[in-house]
Amino acid sequence: MSVSTARPALRWAIPAAVTAVVLTAGVAGRALTADADPALPPRTAAQLLVDLQTSAVTGLSGTVVQRVDLGLPELPVSPGGQGSSDFTALVTGTHTLRVWYAGEQRQRIALLGTLGESDLVRNGRDVWTWSSSSNEATHLRLPTTEEDRPLPTDLPTTPQEAAEAALAAIEPSTIVVTDGTAMVAGRPAYELVLRPKDGQSLVEQVRIAIDAEQKVPLRVRVYAQDATGPAIEIGFTQISFETPGDEHFDFRPPPEATVTELPPAEADSPAAEAPEQPAPTVVGDGWTAVLVTDGPDMTDSTEETSELEAILGALPRISGSWGSGRLLESALFSLLLTDDGRLLAGAVSPQRLYEVATG
Amino acid sequence: MSVAESSRARRPRAVSTRLLRSELRLIFERRRNIAGMGVLASVPIIIAVSIAIAGTPQPGEGPTFLSQVTSNGLFVGLAALGAELPLFLPLAVAAISGDAVAGEANIGTLRYLLAVPVHRTRLLAVKYAAILIFTVAAVLLVAAVGVLLGFALFGTGPVTLLSGTQVGTLEGLWRLLLVCGYLTVCLAAFGAIGLFVSTLTEQPIGATIAVVGLAVISQILDAIAALAPIHEYLPTHYWLAFGDLLRDPISTDLIRTGMLSAAAYALIFWTAAWARFVGKDVTS
Numbered sequence A: 001m002s003v004s005t006a007r008p009a010l011r012w013a014i015p016a017a018v019t020a021v022v023l024t025a026g027v028a029g030r031a032l033t034a035d036a037d038p039a040l041p042p043r044t045a046a047q048l049l050v051d052l053q054t055s056a057v058t059g060l061s062g063t064v065v066q067r068v069d070l071g072l073p074e075l076p077v078s079p080g081g082q083g084s085s086d087f088t089a090l091v092t093g094t095h096t097l098r099v100w101y102a103g104e105q106r107q108r109i110a111l112l113g114t115l116g117e118s119d120l121v122r123n124g125r126d127v128w129t130w131s132s133s134s135n136e137a138t139h140l141r142l143p144t145t146e147e148d149r150p151l152p153t154d155l156p157t158t159p160q161e162a163a164e165a166a167l168a169a170i171e172p173s174t175i176v177v178t179d180g181t182a183m184v185a186g187r188p189a190y191e192l193v194l195r196p197k198d199g200q201s202l203v204e205q206v207r208i209a210i211d212a213e214q215k216v217p218l219r220v221r222v223y224a225q226d227a228t229g230p231a232i233e234i235g236f237t238q239i240s241f242e243t244p245g246d247e248h249f250d251f252r253p254p255p256e257a258t259v260t261e262l263p264p265a266e267a268d269s270p271a272a273e274a275p276e277q278p279a280p281t282v283v284g285d286g287w288t289a290v291l292v293t294d295g296p297d298m299t300d301s302t303e304e305t306s307e308l309e310a311i312l313g314a315l316p317r318i319s320g321s322w323g324s325g326r327l328l329e330s331a332l333f334s335l336l337l338t339d340d341g342r343l344l345a346g347a348v349s350p351q352r353l354y355e356v357a358t359g
Numbered sequence B: 001m002s003v004a005e006s007s008r009a010r011r012p013r014a015v016s017t018r019l020l021r022s023e024l025r026l027i028f029e030r031r032r033n034i035a036g037m038g039v040l041a042s043v044p045i046i047i048a049v050s051i052a053i054a055g056t057p058q059p060g061e062g063p064t065f066l067s068q069v070t071s072n073g074l075f076v077g078l079a080a081l082g083a084e085l086p087l088f089l090p091l092a093v094a095a096i097s098g099d100a101v102a103g104e105a106n107i108g109t110l111r112y113l114l115a116v117p118v119h120r121t122r123l124l125a126v127k128y129a130a131i132l133i134f135t136v137a138a139v140l141l142v143a144a145v146g147v148l149l150g151f152a153l154f155g156t157g158p159v160t161l162l163s164g165t166q167v168g169t170l171e172g173l174w175r176l177l178l179v180c181g182y183l184t185v186c187l188a189a190f191g192a193i194g195l196f197v198s199t200l201t202e203q204p205i206g207a208t209i210a211v212v213g214l215a216v217i218s219q220i221l222d223a224i225a226a227l228a229p230i231h232e233y234l235p236t237h238y239w240l241a242f243g244d245l246l247r248d249p250i251s252t253d254l255i256r257t258g259m260l261s262a263a264a265y266a267l268i269f270w271t272a273a274w275a276r277f278v279g280k281d282v283t284s
Helices: A008-034 A045-054 A087-091 A159-170 A303-313 A350-358 B003-010 B018-029 B031-054 B074-084 B088-106 B110-115 B120-154 B169-200 B204-223 B225-231 B239-246 B253-278
Strands: A060-068 A093-101 A106-113 A116-123 A126-131 A136-141 A174-184 A187-196 A203-211 A217-224 A232-240 A258-262 A281-283 A290-294 A317-320 A323-329 A334-338 A342-346
Touching: A008 B253, A045 A159, A045 A174, A045 A187, A045 A203, A159 A174, A174 A203, A174 A217, A187 A217, A290 A350, A323 A350, A334 A350, A342 A350, B018 B031, B018 B120, B031 B074, B031 B088, B031 B120, B074 B088, B074 B120, B074 B169, B088 B110, B088 B120, B088 B169, B088 B204, B110 B120, B120 B169, B120 B253, B169 B204, B169 B239, B169 B253, B204 B225, B239 B253
Parallel strands: A136 A258
Antiparallel strands: A060 A093, A060 A232, A093 A106, A106 A116, A116 A126, A126 A136, A174 A187, A187 A203, A203 A217, A217 A232, A281 A290, A290 A342, A317 A323, A323 A334, A334 A342
16 A cells, blocks of 8 residues: 555554654643743842832732642541642642632632632631532631721831841841742742751741742742752742622622621630630751750540540651650651640651650 | 425434434343442431431541531532542543443344444444433532531531631532542543443453453552552542532643543543444454
């Protein structure tokens, strides 16, 4: 017939070539959106902090992808995998959120799960949550709007002042520099890098990508010590700075849904509701601060405590001169629950926690 | 009548649909395929009747969309599509595509088919076109039986989307049609894989089992969190993205990626099937 029948090797080259083209197109498409560093006029860290303050974005909408890889041990009670649309699932794995923002008064966040969705909508004084998997909604009516609240008087009045104040606050413990540029969600952005001065911190650096034009953070990456990839990454994959329309914020629960009305919280005394809890002590400061507090109360056996016990039971038991207990170790933080009922946590190595536990 | 016109009238059409029509008759008139379509259609019937008798399950229990069936009958169609997507629909497509070439070889009709003065490339294109038409028919059958029975038993009403927003029945039907279109694209890619496997063997049942096995293994691998880096390359990975068509507003990112992934699979395996089929020695 033709070449196609006479030369078998040539024939098989066609599907092979198609495979190669498809794979390169896929990889190249990703590389284009991720790695081409745009050329931007240089800006200092202080200028970028001012930029963040002066940004006057009135509305935006977009898609946010969050990846968390803390190197946590496998826990017997899974908080929900990739497909879960439960907000508590956000502590681990990869998740996609859609956000709409039209000023302080109107916001919506939708956590997309496989065949499910959880929404958090604020429209003026109304705050709604919605979960499609349980078909439940909660409603909270905020007591006062933001404008009614008296503004604290000691706030910095100019962005420059605010940036300087921010720098002054973090400078003793942190090195703040700019480090090149990046493309995030198809937009050129500056990279602002915060690096702890204290080498004991598990955090190596925090990188914030700031949109070159609109001056809003597009992506935050947190790197652990000696890690190649970020332990936490949250960033836009697609963003638009047009103010989204009212229809996105006009949430009405479907009639067959279970609606829970939350009692309006007293704006003036937010602490009044919380039961009395001993104030946690903080040992050390800056990036290596360790929080010491009372461990969870395991005396009453509810469903929650049994779940917690199952999780704690899976953690390795350790002991030392400081006593004994269970340790949760991750790339970014350590958590120690001692047998005498203390809970120690911080972005430090377990050794630092043992030191604090010894007292 | 001029000479030119009469000669044009006598000349056979450039692209005859006879081959395709005969292929479609083979698929849709075979008793086993009719029985298979009956199985596909039975799922929405079982769902609708059992809910009519036993009532809706609590939200969060049972297959997705099931708890919403009583608010609008069209959810029967959606629930049935969701229930058949893991196995029944891939099985139907695998059975038809696995049979496409291997079936003819198995009963000894392939050599007669190849004796027709038609290039093998066109023959393979017609085979795949018939698989596509069957895929559309299978998906629409499940949805249509579900919707019609659902409307009859539960009536129409506002449709609650995943975002909690309610839309009317017409908008709901439009969304369901989009879901059908997306699932057809996903399954058509599987049809190309089936067509390729079908050119490798003379045992149609073997080709069918291989393709269904691939669908099941792909879904198992997709569920293992530790294998996350390979998930996006799995042929079934984007199937459940059809839920994004039921949000308000529709989220297109995953849908677009899913369609590109399906197109890539279809292209690779159709050309592989072509490479194999064009040079195949036909002995039976």
